[in-house]
Amino acid sequence: MRLKRARSSLKKSKLLTDERPVEAKNRRSLYNNRLISVFKDEPTGHVCIVRSVGGIGDVLMITPAIRQIKERYPLCKVTLALDRHRTRGDIYYELLKNAPFIDDIIDARLVKRKDYNKVVDISSVCMPYERRDLPSRNRIDIFSNSLGFVTLDNPLPFFQLTDDELEFADIFFKEAVQPIGPVIALHTASNDKKRSWDPKQQLAFIRKLKATILGVKFLVFDFNRFLFTKGVPEDMKDYVFDCSTVSVRDMAALINKATLFVGPDSGPMHLAGALRKPAVVVFGAIPPEARINHYESHTAVRMDELGCIGCWYKPCPYNLKCMKFLEADRVLAEVLLRLR
Known part of the structure; x- marks a missing residue:
């Protein structure tokens, strides 16, 4: 059963979630309720x-x-x-x-x-x-x-893998990935476009890292088909594995097994934080300190030179340049530091 699940994870992608943004209205303000x-x-x-x-x-x-x-x-x-x-x-x-x-x-x-x-x-x-x-x-x-606490004894989120999920990841790596070098878990896009790194830059990053590090391979979680709109490019099929069909818990198991996580401010990034997995996280509209300051394993990459950086949820009048023009080389440099 575990072997079948591991092998089936390379099938054609389906969306992991069908989440839709929901506006919170008519709610009580912060601190009105205490437990x-x-x-x-x-x-x-x-x-x-x-x-x-x-x-x-x-x-x-x-x-x-x-x-x-x-x-x-x-x-x-x-x-x-x-x-x-x-x-x-x-x-x-x-x-x-x-x-x-x-x-x-x-x-x-x-x-x-x-x-x-x-x-x-x-x-x-x-x-x-x-x-x-x-x-x-x-x-x-x-x-x-x-919820009534000024400070937390342990601010790290909870997530616990089962023995079955750990074995799934072991089988997937042995049967499909067959690693001979570092394995990068790449999450391609947040559900919010303002937090999603430009796909052209992501493809350039994959190719440049492949040319720089011998034997590097990638587990790509592209649930919204943001990066691989027509499937994995032919020149990448030997070292890129589309893992977009896996369950959320199996995704976590694969992230846990990988060498490094790379991606935007997203749910999988927080899973990597809970698992203490080293990560390079791409930021733009959201300040990194508002998301990863409790994750000692994570480092941020963003275009700090932009005057509009850290705008939060306001509509972008600049065509999301903090995501569109964040060059692959900048993320590559941080990844290489983390892989030393």
Whole structure:
């Protein structure tokens, strides 16, 4: 079964998710709700934490605070309510299904306040703080503050691979990749165009790294067909493996097995952070310190010389030049440093 799954991962790509951006409206502002006071009177209380928007990264970035709740109040019960109905393969549940500090994971549409001692909705707590005129704050910290913690004992997101998933990655590498040098896990695009590196530059990066390092190979996660619109180019088929059909957990296993992760500010980047996998991350509109300051394994590459850099969510009047004109050589130089 594991061998079949590993070999089938090279089949024609399908989208990993069917996520759509959702605007958070009519939500309470940050710090309106706190959990900690509940447990002082009711240490066995049942709380529900709601995050009905966002993506893989947000789901992972919530986990440090929830883990700390359970460590401080081990007798309590924690239910996490997520957007489970708009994602293909129920990937948010899949990410956290083996988290020992979460008692239940439900669809955010099914929350009934009467079933809990406290319900805290953190769906819109981040946006008020994500502006260019304010100091950059990591969402890990924003989530933890909104749940009652000033600091975290361990700010690293939770993600735990199973023995089966580790074996899947071993088989895939042995049967398909057959590495003779470093293996780069390349995620091609975020769900947001403002965070996605230009595909021409990505192709140039792949070819230049191949010409520089003997035996380098690439695992490419191109779920939105952003890079390989017509499949892997003929001249790359010997060293580029399209892994866009794998599940979210098998993707994590392959990232974990790879030498280095390269990609934009995205869910897979946060998986690499949770796994402590070295990473080179391409940034533009989003300040790096707002995403990777808790990931000691990660380094950022961006065009700091642009006056508009770090604009957050404002519409771009410059045709996304921070992503379009970020040269392959700049990312290549950082990757070569990390591969030394």
